[in-house]
Amino acid sequence: MTVTERVWWKDGTVYQIYPASYKDSTGDGLGDIPGIISKIDYIKDLGVDIVWLSPMYESPQYDMGYDISNYEAVHAPYGTVADVEALISDCHSRGIRLILDLVINHTSDQHAWFKESRTSKMNAKRDWYIWRPARYGAEGRRMPPNNWRSFFSGSAWQWDEETQEYYLHLFAEQQPDLNWENPVTRKAIYDSAIEFWLKKGVDGFRVDTVNMYSKPPGLPDAPISDPGVFEQPASMLFCNGPRMHEFLREMNQLVLNKYDTMTVGELPHTPDTAHVLRYIGSNDRQLDMVFQFDIVDLGQGKTNKYQFEGYALSDLKAVVEKWQSFIAGTDAWTTAFCENHDQGRSVSRYASDLPQWRERSAKMLALMMCAMTGTLFVYQGQEIGMINAPKDWSIEDYKDIESINYYNSAVARSGNDPAVRDHVMKSIQILGRDHARLPMQWDATAYSGFTTNKNGAWMRTHDEYKSINVASQLNKSDSVLNFWKKMLSLRKEYKDLFIHGSFKGFDMTNEKTFVFAKAFGKDKAIVVCNFTAEEQKFERPGVNGKFELLISNVEGVDGTESVLKGYEGRVYLVN
Structure with a gap:
């Protein structure tokens, strides 16, 4: 491919x-x-x-x-x-x-596999899961085989009384690996x-x-x-x-x-x-x-x-x-x-x-x-x-x-x-x-x-x-909902640019706005997002061509405005 x-x-x-x-x-x-x-x-x-x-x-x-x-x-x-x-x-x-x-x-x-695995150390499915003997600390205290923590808190090992071994579970004790x-x-x-x-x-x-x-x-x-x-x-x-x-x-x-x-x-x-x-x-x-x-x-x-x-x-x-x-x-x-x-x-x-x-x-x-x-x-x-x-x-x-x-x-x-x-x-x-x-x-x-x-x-x-x-x-x-439908339709219409295009960010240390370009061949788009509730100044990045507003999430915007409203987003095509 x-x-x-x-x-x-x-x-x-x-x-x-x-x-x-x-x-x-x-x-x-x-x-x-x-x-x-x-x-x-x-x-x-x-x-x-x-x-x-x-x-x-x-x-x-x-x-x-x-x-x-x-x-x-x-x-x-x-x-x-x-x-x-x-x-x-x-x-x-x-x-x-x-x-x-x-x-x-x-x-x-x-699961039937684990039920069988835990019946006996000699069972054919014992090795389908990860079983280990205990290790012992001070005063002969039984301890898990290692110190791994489960994603759901506590040890990643569960003691099985029946067969006197631990099994590994990276997640809940009911989820043996x-x-x-x-x-x-x-x-x-x-x-x-x-x-x-x-x-x-x-x-x-x-x-x-x-x-x-x-x-x-x-x-x-x-x-x-x-x-x-x-x-x-x-x-x-x-x-x-x-x-x-x-x-x-x-x-x-x-x-x-x-x-x-x-x-x-x-x-x-x-x-x-x-x-x-x-x-x-x-x-x-x-x-x-x-x-x-x-x-x-x-x-x-x-x-x-x-x-x-x-x-x-x-x-x-x-x-x-x-x-x-x-x-x-x-x-x-x-x-x-x-x-x-x-x-x-x-x-x-x-x-x-x-x-x-x-x-x-x-x-x-x-x-x-x-x-x-x-x-x-x-x-x-x-x-x-x-x-x-x-x-x-x-x-x-x-x-x-x-x-x-x-x-x-x-x-x-x-x-x-x-x-x-x-x-x-x-x-x-x-x-x-x-x-x-x-x-x-x-x-x-x-x-x-x-x-x-x-x-x-x-x-x-x-x-x-x-x-x-x-x-x-x-x-x-x-x-x-209807804005999402419109955006998904535009994503398909301009799929070369949005789905397959290359990405370039501008002014990446700015903590208020996110501006990036998408490019595919000669086609370019500029995406502008204000991540604050306050109006933010918008300076067009140095990309050659004529800026044409494709879509905004604010009604009545024509794209010429140099100020972004709170949480405003725009996409420009650059011709």
């Missing part, structure tokens, strides 16, 4: 759906596959080309479906395999592709998790935690970066292990290459662009593209994400420039996104969710994102400008295991210090994964039209659903 070869997953826009929170068709308070099917025409009308469905597999739901107990079955409240087949068919009949979430670093502890060193295990994963669904017509996968399958030999201790506790962050050890690239090549050779698929990998803790390029070069097919999390990680604490430290606009600009530019002159491809199921809402994170600025902020971010190089990913509700949960919600209103575990552990470590409790809560109010998981806001009826259940949805509905919903925006020409 050459640098310029066009394939469907490059030019397409992806719309991510979180099944629990999209649309409830049965009245049980939980979203489901038939609910998604009922909204296919809405999705088509939005102007997207690919739907990414977050995990819908059979699961005990300790981690919202990322703990899978059967890859070949569907979580019963969501529907059936036949429902997913109907969704595939309905998407394809409208020219939309469907990709699934591929979660193969770990399974649920309720699979042993990718075992070729029999790998073959089972390929057959059950991947090919089963490709045979049913899915078009690819978003690959969860794609760089964690290969653990370092000997599973050494992590360096001490958080003094005072035994468990330490260890991502520098278990991410990008020695056999990672080998495993991904094998996955392609044995399964994916038989189908016309796309793969997008979740690639955390990999800041080195040269290493990222090793994963996504098209001549050595491992992944088609990856998510780089620097933009959504902005402001996170160094030892835990929920120690929010804030960031400057120049930090955001540097991140965008790095990942927009790193594929230049290569055979690789990139992604553009600022929301997903694990992040706070972009309007609340990067702009302003105050009532007077919310809509304009949402449109400015839409304008900026639609001008980005790479495959664009839009998360459900982003298209109507959904925002973070209100600040007066208590920790009891949150559901996510990551937020709750960290809140409880941090408060306990501090002896219930009010200052610590308040800071953790403020961090969760910005970064919590639950913000993206609130029920989709369809209309102003009870529970935002998401469910008919008289007791409400599985999770509290946002207080602002009456003012932020699809129904109120569908026929309003200047709504956030």
Whole structure:
């Protein structure tokens, strides 16, 4: 494949759906596959080309479906395999592709494979997971095999009383890690998790935690970066292990290459662009593209994400420039996104969710994102400008295991210090994964039209659903929803420039505005965004040609104005 070869997953826009929170068709308070099917025409009308469905597999739901107990079955409240087949068919009949979430670093502890693995040290599936004997400290105290910290707080090791060994879980204790060193295990994963669904017509996968399958030999201790506790962050050890690239090549050779698929990998803790390029070069097919999390990680604490430290606009600009530019002159491809199921809402994170600025902020971010190089990913509700949960919600209103575990552990470590409790809560109010998981806001009826259940949805509905919903925006020409539709249409119309063009930033230390150019051949565009509520002076960058305003998120602007209004965004074509 050459640098310029066009394939469907490059030019397409992806719309991510979180099944629990999209649309409830049965009245049980939980979203489901038939609910998604009922909204296919809405999705088509939005102007997207690919739907990414977050995990819908059979699961005990300790981690919202990322703990899978059967890859070949569907979580019963969501529907059936036949429902997913109907969704595939309905998407394809409208020219939309469907990709699934591929979660193969770990399974649920309720998966038949793990149940068998834990029955005995002699069981044939014992080596399908990562088991180790205890080590012993002072006074013969039993300790985990190493000091790795789980992403969900506490040790990454769980003691199993029955067989007197520990098993590794980088995430929740209910999510034991699979042993990718075992070729029999790998073959089972390929057959059950991947090919089963490709045979049913899915078009690819978003690959969860794609760089964690290969653990370092000997599973050494992590360096001490958080003094005072035994468990330490260890991502520098278990991410990008020695056999990672080998495993991904094998996955392609044995399964994916038989189908016309796309793969997008979740690639955390990999800041080195040269290493990222090793994963996504098209001549050595491992992944088609990856998510780089620097933009959504902005402001996170160094030892835990929920120690929010804030960031400057120049930090955001540097991140965008790095990942927009790193594929230049290569055979690789990139992604553009600022929301997903694990992040706070972009309007609340990067702009302003105050009532007077919310809509304009949402449109400015839409304008900026639609001008980005790479495959664009839009998360459900982003298209109507959904925002973070209100600040007066208590920790009891949150559901996510990551937020709750960290809140409880941090408060306990501090002896219930009010200052610590308040800071953790403020961090969760910005970064919590639950913000993206609130029920989709369809209309102003009870529970935002998401469910008919008289007791409400599985999770509290946002207080602002009456003012932020699809129904109120569908026929309003200047709504956030219709602005997104317009921007996605322009992105397709000028796809050479926006999807495939090169990126150049201007005045990158400016903490108020973000100005960048896109270029493809002789075609050029200038994108201008004011990230403040105050008016900002706008000086056109030194780009030769006549500036013609393509679009603005403020009514009545003709493009000649030298001042940007609060949260104003513009795109100029330069002829």
